[in-house]
Amino acid sequence: MQHGKYRFIVGFLVVPMTLYVIFVIWPFIQSIYYSFTDWTGLSPDFKMVGFDNYTKMLDDDVFWKSLQHSVLLAVLLPLVTLGLALFFAFMLNVGGRRRKGAAISGVRGSGFYKIAYFFPQVLSIAIVAILFQFAFDPAQGMINGTLKAVGFNDVPDWLGDPQLALWVIMAVLVWCTTGFFVVLFSAGMASIPKDFYEAALLDGASRFTTFFRITLPLLWDTVQSGWVYMGILALGAEGFAIVHIMSVGPGGPDYSTTVLPLYVYQSAFRDGQAGYATTIGVALLLVTLAFAAIVMRVGRRERLEF
């Protein structure tokens, strides 16, 4: 039945492919093209300037700082977020004390916890950022209020302190992304056959061993895609939104929280240098692709069938 196979496939793929090319590939190509121009973004005339934008970028301290922070976010956040999410998901699904009649169960109240963890996902990221901005307000914020009530008089400035600002941003990012991965991993764990756990139980394995010998290896594919997804969030949209709304400036005291997408935004929409902004965008594209490639390579394992 080879007859018309290609026509069939192409027929079905032509619409999504066209959309993908028009709305994804084509803007990418355009951005790369504009990064060789001096386009301001405020008028239709511009000229080619060769590699000027790129040499300017390599000499730009703020670019290097943004790159450093973006890479830090991309490395640390997935580690912390996925680690927490795995732990929570395991406790919710497998980590409970064994009750009668069930080989595995979650901790008591796991149904409530699942909703509580997922709740930040429901809120818009902008609202999360604004709420945390209030919480971290050094004078009237809840966090310093609590610290003072407990007897700390020397409370930090949080976002106003270059040593702390980026860590505050990261904490907020962890808070609002963990829930999604808890739910994702819970779904993955639900598909692991119960017999494995029962066998481990009969052999007298501890929760710890069960997790590292059974749960994690069987979840590995999910963890890997989650890793890439989280890294892209940290490099892109979520990282930008939180920094843009919460941080001093925005960009932090003494550039301590500036990230690549923020710098793209500022160059394009504040400084009227759309050409330079696309250049930084190209750098961001390279970083993101490199990140995804590294994660895919490092995380490669043989697939387990179950």
Place this chain on the structure above:
Amino acid sequence: MGSTSAHNNEGLGRRDLIKRSAALGLIAVPTMSFLSACASGDSSSDDKVEKGEKSDKNPLAVNGSAPLEIVIFDGGFGTKYAEDAKAVYEKTYPEAKVKFSATQKIQSVLQPRFNGGTPPDLIDNSGAQQMDMGVLVGKKQLTDLTPLLDAPSIDDPAKKVRDTLRPGIVEMGQFDGDPVWIMYYAYTVYGVWYSQTALEKLDATYPENWDDMLALCAKAKKQGIAGWTYPGKHPYYLPFSLYPFIAKIGGSEVLDAIDNLEPKAWEHPAVKAAFEAYYELVAKDYILKGTPGLDHRGSQGAWARGKALFIPNGSWVENEEAAIIPKDFKLSVGAPSSLDSSDKMPFGTIWASGGEPFIVPSKAKNVEGGMEQLRIMLSEASSKSFTASTKSLSAFNGGTDGIELSDGLKSGVAALEKAGTNVVNPRLQDWYVKLQKEQIGVAALGEMMAGRAKPAETIKKIQAFADATAKDQSIKHFKHQ
């Protein structure tokens, strides 16, 4: 099946080849064509509306039946004043269809239209998303408003519009020689804002020199009140009182040199003296605790509730914090205190200048209509409506008689009277937004006022930023005339 096509995937038949190359073409064609394509469309500027009949009533030759489009920034001043003026235009030209819209996101909304060559006829280019004026001027996107300035004014046809404006408004609209690209409609008084009532409670008057300022802060500190606060999240509020302070110490030419990005401009002794005076507030712990982490509403809120005496700000603060400034607050603005007797300019020297920059794009269809709308806004009646609804002065020189002035406005008018000709007008925030806000504001002054950097290294840092801006060929540079 003919023998020309392959039955399985081992060989590659002619048809498959065609199909595959078609698939490749799907991707390749656009990549080839982008070399000749250009997304930021071509613009033709010959679709302007026809001019109308020039007459005494209609000195700008407005075409009364042509549509007009106005886009207003919806911020601290609201939009009522602009809508009032729009109503006047509609009454004058009943056949004209006027499209009026307000937004907070000026750049997001209008950027595509500038790129497409179809901008509206009048724009209030203001707010956080202001389009960079330097770029707009440099790229010839704006109309020269000289015809408007030379037109007879609405109230008195014997007077030109330019003769009815407050000092400095016309100069502010000039970037590179004679043409006037921008009409600043509001008139802002910057300075040190405080509550007269709070000072009275401390048996004090506004300190006219720096020693008194420090003494008053010490007195307030004993009562548990901080001397100063400022928007730590946006430290570029500090220059509102710091720049006129520098001018007062060393003369306004120091600020001109700074605006002109002259090498070593920041190394002038007056700058050092002013920075050191402000740093003393930090060193002696007269700044409200937590200030570096406060945004503008947070710091203004703390100040309005009496947690701090002074805040560097502009006259919009009265409207912005109207909800929380107490009735008996007696809002006032002070000029920078004298540093010592060798100051070049007298006490009362203040920064006052235009705000709310209105522009008429050069590619607008109805340029005359846009200018006519501005002419209407600069009449006494419109100016009064603006002042009444916003508690702010307008560019029209006058328009305060017969309306009840609020405390802050009264104090602003008094401060202007006291200043006389000693009004300074630093331009850094109009010419080099990034340098002023991000580099001088957040990265340098913000760090100094948080106590993390000394004045000497701050000045060095700022000078380096200014030099880099002067060297950067991708930025258009401007000079004081």
